[in-house]
Amino acid sequence: MKFYYILIAISLLSSSCKKFLEEDPESFVSEEQYYKTESDAETAINAVYYHLNTGTVQSPYNTLFNTGMNMADDDEDPGPGATNSDVRSLAVLSHSTSNQRIYELWQQHYAGIRKANVVLAKVPDITFSDETKKARILGEAKFLRALFYFNLVRLFGDVPLVTTYESEVLASSYYTTRTSSDSVYAKIEEDLTAAAASLPVSYSSPDVGRATAGAAKALLSKVYLYEASLPLNITSKYQSAVTEAEEVLSSQDGGTGSYGYDLFTDYSHVFLPAYKNGIEHVFSAQMLANSNSQDNNETQRAIYSSIPGLTGNYAHMVRYYTNGNDNYYSIYKIFRADDKRRDVTFVRSFTSPTNSKKYALPLSNTAVPNDSTPFYNKWWDPNYASAGESSTNVTILRYSEVLLIHAEAENELNGPTAKAYKSINRVRARAGLPDLVTGLSKDQFRDSVYLERRLELVYEYQRWFDLIREKDAGGSGILLTSLQKVGKNNVAAKHYLYPIPQTEIDNNPLLTQNPGW
């Protein structure tokens, strides 16, 4: 009967059946175990920021806005390193509704929105020792949700407005119709107003880089400006834009803001990691070299390939087009030679850190003396060569844009007043340019602000949004004329709105496609 003993022993070895089949995930925690403590709340809000810079894959403010948006505008083109056919087709506006980058833009913003929604759903029930911290976290979530929706509504027009946290299993419970743009904007305004009331003016280490009250206010003024612009054209919003901007502007700029914003004296400091989150930075996507792939991927994409000691794949290239007898005309040549911003924005050669030789592309147009190919260089990190990664933040909102918003909205509201001149001239002065000539008409002033925006903010993910927002003297959009001017002749009226991604339509029967797609 020895055998029975063996059998008994084996049976006893396996502990109770119920326990045996319980799942005990060792490498992650489950939602039920989470959202209990203050530190859970803090990590929960950090995860929302993650969608500004997701590291391993392209995220809106780390390359995706470039490959999925900038490429289509009149300042940028795919370089030899841009191998993706979705990117290349977008760059000539032959892209389709199945364009993967466009789907990624859609999906990543909503992934961020979901993470903001979970914070807003779960954090109120967590007990905090410090209630202002709880309010701050909720304010950050609202700020980020507003920012994500602001991007979506500008790119796609009417979009599904999801503001609650759902954890349903069935895919069909996530089917949703599109919400009209003005309702989406109303929610953005509401979120930003609430955020401005609960966010602090500034942070000290280790929290520098989080959303501030000033950021919420500044973003609100920008939101108003966009609502007043095409396509919504709600001109009454110019007043709100001016009011909000003036609440952000510091007293030396005629505002009532107590946020301490100012321009850097040196334009180059705006983009250098040493000055990140400085006085001019209202809100930036935080980039960090050698940390969870959170470095600024744009840096290498702008560098010409095959330079010893430098990592560059030259995926992003300055757009060239024929202008008069110059076949290599570009945004570079729109800058005045004395504009200090030009040589910060561009370089015309790279110095190899290993052999100290200069590497440049050959002359572009022999008719223009000293002409050579410029590379845009805003995201250059001086430590890049040694680190191989870049810590340069990507600016989302900065003080000079607030000045330009103020100038533009004031001009639309009251014409080129002294206030409007004062704001634009602050930006010009820092660039080393003389004051704008006085006595401009409203239309002329508007064009001047548009040009100033383009030069000041080029490659900062603003141009496409401006191309679909700005208007000519007759009040019509400028997208078609601007792109045709640079030879992107596939541009059509449908391009004012991005297509709703095909995958999205395939997976949500309640969605409708944008006109023309």
Added chain:
Amino acid sequence: MAGGKSLSIIKNVMYKKLVLLALPLLYAMLSPAQDKPLINSSVSGTVVDARTKEPLPGASIRIEGVTNQTVTDDKGHFQLITGQKLPYHVIVRFIGYDTLRVELTASPAKIELTQTLNQLEGVVVVGYGTQKKSDVTGSIASVPPAVKEQPVNSIERLLQGSVSGVVVTQTNGQPGGGVSVQIRGNNSISAGSDPLYVIDGFPINNNYSVTNAGVTNGPNINPLSTLNTADIESIDVLKDASATAIYGSRGANGVVLITTRKGSKNKSSINYDGYYGVQKVIKTIPLLNAREWWALRKDAATNSGKTVTLPTVTGYTLDTTGEGTDWQSEAFTTAPMQSHSLSIFSGGEKTRLAIAGNYLKQEGILIKTGFERFSARLNVEHDYNKKLKLTSSIIGTHTKANVAPSNIVSGLLYTPPSLPVYQDNGSYVINSPFETVYANPINTLNNQTNETSTNRFLGNVTGEYTIAEGLKAKVLLGADVIDNKQNRYLPKSTYEGSSYNGYAAVGSLFTSNWLEENTITYDKQFNDKHRISTVAGFTAQQSQSKGVTAASYGYTSDALSYNNLGSGTSAATPGSSALKWSLASYLARVNYAFDDRFLVTFSFRADGSSKFSAGNKWGYFPSGAIGWNIYKERFFENVKGINVLKLRLSAGSTGNQDIDAYQSLAKITYYPYNFSGTAVSGYAPSTVSNKNLTWEKTFQVNGGLDVGLLNGRISIVADYYYKKTTNLLLTGTVPGSSGLADLTNNQTSTTYQNIGAISNKGFELNVNSNNLTGAFRWNTILNFSRNTNKILQLTEGVNEYIPSSSAPSIAKIGHPVGSFIVYKTDGIIQEGMTPLTPQADASPGGQQYKDINGDGKITSVDRVIIDNQLDFTAGLTNSFSYKGFDLNVFFQASVGGKLYNTNEAQLELGTGYTNGSKVMLRRWTPTNTNTDVKEAYQDPAITMSDRFIEDATYYRLKNVSLSYSFPGSFLTAAKLKGLRLYISAQNLVTWTNYTGFDPEVSSNGQTLINKGVDNNSYPNNKSYQAGITLTL
């Protein structure tokens, strides 16, 4: 909840394991006392094989009309002590031989048995036991012995074309690479659909994730390739519910039972089997040469309103006038392969041993790729005493593969031919300087390190104790340990490594599986009429995986490769993982035979899986079957020509739990960020929990007919089945607006749900004919299978599901899994036509599409669905033998399948950024308007159209082998037991209209929904081998 009560009862039973211990006693009480015959006569004798005259141990001799019977011993001797007087008739039975009724007139007697020709006799391995074929009620098929001799590197490939109802696809040609196996169609959409493999009673882990530590780039290595096919005694495939339900939980996709070779009593031999062979690519794709490509590039620029200049390069010259580089011929090579197996069988009175070692080396047809295997095996059977038998089977293997990185084939096809391989100074050109950058694929192949190695230990011990006659208790304990290590190094001198200044990564994944199995079997014959055979038991299995990856980059020298991660200047984020699942099961089966005429099988299994949510962990899988041996009926005695006729009917239910662990939980995932220049942690749920997640279930009915004709010279097995899978484990793709789709985690769906239903129905036929049986023997085996798959239901309110807009696949109600959704092409836009295209190129020369809804424009609603379903698969094996010569000729057919040829779609883009296929020479130009090929044009949006859906039908001469076995006289003189020489060829000829490398491909591996895609896969090969088998 319905059934809740019975559920809780069964659970209660479960906790009381002691019930199990009571079972043997119960059986023991049931077994009746032995009949004691009168002793007044004794007859002895020997039973031998009629041809070889070798003694047959274990044959049964029964005196007709009485129950008295005996069994031959190791030397084939028997002795009968009986009350009968000579002469009388005895019935002699031995498995694999024709049953003989013979009159005994004197003692000692010599009885000769003839090996059966009848394929419907013999034994098959079934779940938890073996069965006589004539007793089988379900649908079970065995791999014919001739097929097993094919020199292939993994077990599944032996199933290809040799067993009806089984579709095997070599998903890519990487040595040691993937194989996808479907038994009776696709049961599932997103859960696993490959069968369960059971080796010597141990259900093994065949999930490809166990051999992927996450570092190697390219096709995964097949975990079954760790096993040596020469070690296999038999392969049996369980297909219907009656056969598979005993494996309930994992039986839904069929079960493949593999038995390894064992030693036998009082026999010993030493065997060497070795072969050497070469492999070649089946075909290459005709591509443009440098001159033709340059013309295309110029055309594309002109048509897009641009001019084209040659990029400035230093150190080498771009060729625009000559032939340029033929990247395919640079990379494909004639690759050697060799295998050496040594096995020793030794059998004593109490202990039988099989010891085997194997070395296999297969180089790939792409340079620097390959697969190597070292394996060792030990099988021991030991009779401790008359009651206790111990067996142990241990397999240890080490495999190592150099994997072709995933972008290699695309590099070979798309890299412009103008680019030379080498610079003027002899070093490699790094990358193409054109818009779409490709790394020099030859440099990548030669200099990248991309390897995966696996150590696998599979061992089990079994103790079998005979409690009473017919009553046995068996305990099996086993472990399957898989240790995968992957290494990658991208040197600075490659394009991939240049941006990192050298990139090194290592990964390790350790998976251990243990199994505990307690079964009790009871076999009893009551008088002459009733036989029962039962098995009941409890088993538990658990699998645990722990993985780690690390990488760094920025190396001053390439010399250290991946061996010193610390010397990289920057580190990538390291990773680690843990995964565990458990399965607990109760099983029972009863086989009952009445008078050998009526057969009944009933089986039941209850499985608890940790993968499902609390309250839904248990699944119950019953099955029942009946068989009727019509030929054993009285009324059949006079039927001439038909000597076997059997009807089988079965029905039952099986399950599927083949999804990753933890799918029912909402997982909190790490989402890092940084503030104040310092990294911070972020966490958020990445999935939702599914509190109702439970078993996917398949209900199957099967009707089968076995027919034996002309004294067993022809045997026919035919089966019809219908399967319906419900509670489909499916990840319904969610709208991106839910925020749940998360590309950073490659996630596009909520979580696994039990939604939808799929049906499969089909017909299988297997004919085995001994056409000639004299000195010249000719045997033909034909098998034919047809399966029709249909999606019956998806999630509520949804009738289609498109996983990705960048792939042409769709799952739609009423259509088979793996169908396509594409635009329909409608010729080329000509001068004066109204262009219908979603493309920017709407000028003459552009591609015209069909406006399905007639709204005058092409939008996504104009896409059409094209079903993708095999009409049938078939295999035809002809074996001829004369004297010592054996010739096997094996044809295989796969008819009606379709493939989306992504390679060709890319080669016909016509951008001039990359190379094109020769088809582009026929492209539309203002002077060549009568064509079906569109003009060259830069930057089109990718439009997936029916143009690239091709018929993947193929007929293939899969294997031809010729062998010569030396005759006995020679062997005696040379003091050998056996000597055989052979030559063989695989994939010798393929007849197909498919234009890609090979129609047998599935770039998405085991994934079902988009299986019919040929994209950038390592091509298959054809091979020739010569070998020797020597027995001492």
